[in-house]
Amino acid sequence: MSRVAREIASIAVLSALVALAAADARAQSIHGLPTEGRGSDTKVNTRVGRPSVGKQEYTRYCAGCHGDRGDGMGENTQWIDPKPRDFTQAVFKCRSTPSGTLPTDQDIINTMRRGIVYSNMPQWRPLPDQMQADLLSYIKTFSPRWKTEKAGTPVAIPAETPVTTESILAGRAMFQKFECWKCHGTEGRGDGPSASGLTDSKDQPIHPYDFTTGTRFKCGTTNADLYRIFMTGMDGTPMASFADNIKGDQGWDLVHYLRTLQPVRTPEATLWKTWLATHAGELKPIGPETGGR
Amino acid sequence: MRMKILASVAMCVLTTMALVPTAKHGAGGSVAGKVTYTGTAPKMKQIDMAKEPSCAKEHATPVMNESVVTGEGNTLGDVVVYISAGGPADAAPSSPAAFDQKGCQYLPHVLALQAGQQLVIKNDDQTSHNIHPMSKVNPEWNKSQPPGAPPIQATYDKPEFIPVKCNVHPWMHGYFAVLSTPHSTVTGSDGSFSLSGLPPGKYTVTAWQERFGTQSQEVTITGTETAKLNFVLKATEY
Numbered sequence: 001m002s003r004v005a006r007e008i009a010s011i012a013v014l015s016a017l018v019a020l021a022a023a024d025a026r027a028q029s030i031h032g033l034p035t036e037g038r039g040s041d042t043k044v045n046t047r048v049g050r051p052s053v054g055k056q057e058y059t060r061y062c063a064g065c066h067g068d069r070g071d072g073m074g075e076n077t078q079w080i081d082p083k084p085r086d087f088t089q090a091v092f093k094c095r096s097t098p099s100g101t102l103p104t105d106q107d108i109i110n111t112m113r114r115g116i117v118y119s120n121m122p123q124w125r126p127l128p129d130q131m132q133a134d135l136l137s138y139i140k141t142f143s144p145r146w147k148t149e150k151a152g153t154p155v156a157i158p159a160e161t162p163v164t165t166e167s168i169l170a171g172r173a174m175f176q177k178f179e180c181w182k183c184h185g186t187e188g189r190g191d192g193p194s195a196s197g198l199t200d201s202k203d204q205p206i207h208p209y210d211f212t213t214g215t216r217f218k219c220g221t222t223n224a225d226l227y228r229i230f231m232t233g234m235d236g237t238p239m240a241s242f243a244d245n246i247k248g249d250q251g252w253d254l255v256h257y258l259r260t261l262q263p264v265r266t267p268e269a270t271l272w273k274t275w276l277a278t279h280a281g282e283l284k285p286i287g288p289e290t291g292g293r
Numbered sequence: 294m295r296m297k298i299l300a301s302v303a304m305c306v307l308t309t310m311a312l313v314p315t316a317k318h319g320a321g322g323s324v325a326g327k328v329t330y331t332g333t334a335p336k337m338k339q340i341d342m343a344k345e346p347s348c349a350k351e352h353a354t355p356v357m358n359e360s361v362v363t364g365e366g367n368t369l370g371d372v373v374v375y376i377s378a379g380g381p382a383d384a385a386p387s388s389p390a391a392f393d394q395k396g397c398q399y400l401p402h403v404l405a406l407q408a409g410q411q412l413v414i415k416n417d418d419q420t421s422h423n424i425h426p427m428s429k430v431n432p433e434w435n436k437s438q439p440p441g442a443p444p445i446q447a448t449y450d451k452p453e454f455i456p457v458k459c460n461v462h463p464w465m466h467g468y469f470a471v472l473s474t475p476h477s478t479v480t481g482s483d484g485s486f487s488l489s490g491l492p493p494g495k496y497t498v499t500a501w502q503e504r505f506g507t508q509s510q511e512v513t514i515t516g517t518e519t520a521k522l523n524f525v526l527k528a529t530e531y
Binding site: 089091098099100101102145149177178179182183193194197198201233235236237238239240241242243244245288 | 344346420421423424425427429432433434435436437438439442443445460461462463
């Protein structure tokens with residue numbers, strides 16, 4: 001290609017891009033949502049979310065529960081428990097970021113895809129990626145925090161340590177020391193002494209997680225998800241962040257112990273059962289005025 | 294003799310040290326007075342700490358709910374009195390505001406601090422607490438603090454009255470009064486307050502009580518005088 005031809009080609013590409021951008025801006029103003037001042041475009045997996053398109057999808061799929069104004073007061077809300085998220089506060093349970101900070105875009109997309117178990121929030125995985133990105137960008141117009149704050153730095157999760165009896169025992173000692181049992185109960189049934197009166201930040205009653213009835217958590221299913229939950233805390237609920245007091249590999253010990261409380265045959269539960277068969281007498285019960293083991 | 298000189302030198306140094314923080318605006322004027330209430334104050338219930346023996350044994354006398362603290366002559370405690378308008382735009386104090394958890398209670402029950410001021414939260418109990426300031430304007434966080442854990446440091450950027458609670462011990466509640474001014478104080482049960490170091494000007498002084506709401510009055514400072522100002526809040530039953 002000659003130099004002139006190359007220049008003509010690049011000018012053509014540039015002007016095409018400019019035309020596309022203009023078309024996009026026009027598309028937004030058609031729906032009464034000027035680009036400026038109403039939430040910026042959001043990238044998810046390189047897809048750029050468009051708030052104006054997201055608004056229509058939101059009205060179709062989300063507003064019934066989360067409300068037209070994003071305040072969690074949709075027409076279904078009165079029948080729902082736990083209550084739908086109020087996006088105007090920009091406080092989210094499932095984050096990879098420290099307590100008090102905004103979640104990453106991917107955190108919200110993950111929640112959207114995964115749904116929230118034991119609640120009315122279904123999985124939205126079937127929606128095309130572009131639509132999820134559009135929805136996300138619209139959700140972020142409900143709180144001014146998205147304009148003035150950046151998402152927090154995700155909590156570092158080290159590579160998982162091997163599942164050993166020592167690790168499970170150390171985790172059990174943490175369950176005692178950090179008084180997880182006060183809410184989650186001495187056997188992880190969610191029936192601890194403080195469980196009955198718990199309320200979330202909107203004064204709605206809320207139950208601590210019962211480890212003995214399932215394997216899925218509100219914010220994921222994997223060991224890494226479990227690690228993340230107690231490190232970040234679940235903002236807006238009584239579940240606090242333990243990031244100041246649990247460091248690095250220590251967190252895996254707690255994960256390994258929590259897995260033994262669950263009803264399925266996890267590697268942790270199998271190992272623990274074998275160990276308990278011969279050592280059960282060595283353990284002090286979890287609860288007040290004891291020191292764990 | 295020598296001892297006497299030494300002692301007087303020491304006294305001088307101490308007096309100067311004590312004077313320095315208040316001397317920020319030269320002498321300045323002051324506002325002082327009392328907060329009282331009219332009507333019938335709600336009766337505070339006794340707190341049952343039986344679920345937390347390590348805290349229950351720290352209290353020799355029954356612990357009462359602290360939502361309304363009163364003194365003789367209908368005086369009102371735990372009222373935040375502050376300059377809400379007209380005050381000089383002073384930077385936040387460099388000394389941190391301290392909030393302590395002791396005997397499953399918050400000390401103080403109401404903490405006044407300035408936006409941007411360092412907040413340091415301690416746990417002096419033998420039990421785990423979670424500190425859950427339920428802010429709406431500022432970002433909401435919730436952190437655990439087991440016994441012996443290092444203090445939690447935080448700051449708030451925007452003025453807001455933030456209810457604080459511990460979810461593990463539901464009777465524990467308090468307030469962070471995040472203000473845009475360093476000129477604030479919290480009354481004791483005798484209801485008296487004093488705000489000093491105010492340069493001449495017209496000020497709005499506001500009193501805030503968690504149950505009885507707010508009341509504002511205007512006051513003008515011309516020199517180094519102490520303006521008298523009393524607040525009478527109306528008691529509400531709930």
